[in-house]
Amino acid sequence: MALSQKYRMTHQRRVILEELKKVSSHPTADGVYEMVRLRLPRISLGTVYRNLEILSGCGMIHKLEMGGTQRRFDGNAKNHYHVRCIRCDRLKDVPVEPITAIGDALSGNIDYEIIGHRLEFIGICPQCKKEGQNFNKNVHEMDRKEK
Amino acid sequence: MALSQKYRMTHQRRVILEELKKVSSHPTADGVYEMVRLRLPRISLGTVYRNLEILSGCGMIHKLEMGGTQRRFDGNAKNHYHVRCIRCDRLKDVPVEPITAIGDALSGNIDYEIIGHRLEFIGICPQCKKEGQNFNKNVHEMDRKEK
DNA sequence: TTGCATGCAAAGTTTTTGCATGCAG
């Protein structure tokens, strides 16, 4: 997705946004598709995917993910935090001890039995910072695919 | 994965575990496959997937994900936290204001430009608590698939 | 008009599974 792209507010895009704002169930792309299809029976799944991508790129919705599309695994079973670079998507461990007390913020607020938490910082890594504005996410994207 | 399952420490499983503990790059399943293949050229990708699943189920490694396998989307663009039920995997918003100061914990510790953070609580939801030990994750799994 | 967006379908990726055989306990 180019950074300087100009987007249009099409009917489909508007409906996707509206439906997504109606619910708090954090649906998957397919779930959004099902919801939207009730209003726009002819919409395609591809359009839904494309729009979810664009809308979250614009900050109008959130994409919930840790460290990119694929699942990732961590040999360190001890609880610890991560930082993810918003540009290159690389994930690193954070040299900070987990704050065990963080769950206390919830006590009394919610009827869950809280077992733990997971914290991910979002930022820009030193390398990407250095590369500056000329490089965008796609550069690294290709970079990673070449490996 | 049944809760009372008895697991064996096979050669493949041990190597997967060892290789994963060696690195801090949070590899994908495919990445693990590549690493392990150097030592066990005949191992299959399926075995890697199965073992990563089992090992993380036993708490010997971590699976990094938010709210399950698929990507999920949130119409609420305002930053907010989530709770995920460890049994049924359902994701809910948390009625707690984001702690903006949380990023300060990192200041000076790391050379990233920190933009924000993402916090997910892990716990057991009221419904699953009520259902108790007789029901395991698979019950809800099926439940969700029927919808 | 212009060129971003859409529908459709095909292709690409990632993950799961069935089955016969292998091997840890």
Add this chain to the structure above:
DNA sequence: CTGCATGCAAAAACTTTGCATGCAA
């Protein structure tokens, strides 16, 4: 021995993309 685990290959699940056409600005 017993039955969980493996390799292989096929299938399933999820996501992206090419292309001709549609439509917002």
